[in-house]
Amino acid sequence: MINWASLKALLVSVTLLFSLTGCVWIEDTQDLVKYVAEVQARPSRPIKSLPEFEAYEAFVYEGTSLRNPFLAVVKFVSEDGDEENLALDPGNTPEPNEERIKDYLESFAIKNLSMVGTISKGVGEEWALIVDPNGEIHRVAAGAYMGLAHGSVIKVTAQKIKLIETISNGRGGWITRPRSIELIESKGP
DSSP states (O other): OOOHHHHHHHHHHHHHHHHHTTOOOOOOOHHHHHHHHHHHHSOOOOOOOOOOOOOOOOOOOOGGGSOOTTOOOEEEEOTTOOEEEEOOOTTTOOOOOTTSOOOGGGGSOGGGOEEEEEEEEETTEEEEEEEOTTSOEEEEOTTOEETTTTEEEEEEOSSEEEEEEEEEOSSSOEEEEEEEEEBOOOOOO
């Protein structure tokens, strides 16, 4: 029968013996001390000086409020092929008339208004039906104002209202941006 305790002790002693064979003690280290002394006795090389620092001069571009020559005139093309040209030009956009009496729908943000239908009186005379956040329905035609950003309705179609908002460009001027409110399709019962 195998004695496991003696086998275990033999295995530990053999492993210890093999691990100690890698450790060799060197008693004569004079050549190493001599080499280190030679390296330390060599003259040191001069360190290069740092390059001279040049101060950064920031460039302030002041042409952001000018007309961009690469932007074309914005075209709205409706379903019936009508085109309306509107320039997004901060230099030519007039300041909105703050003395004008505000329409009721100008007290709501565009995102809070919904188009729920249209009424046609004749050719070219369409009114959009708008629901405000209070649940009231209003009739809107071209030329009316709505939204908080001086939105002027430019066209009413059966599917959407197209308007132009006049907003500040952040530098004391004004720019226009197109917006639209699309008809909400009602889902049947």
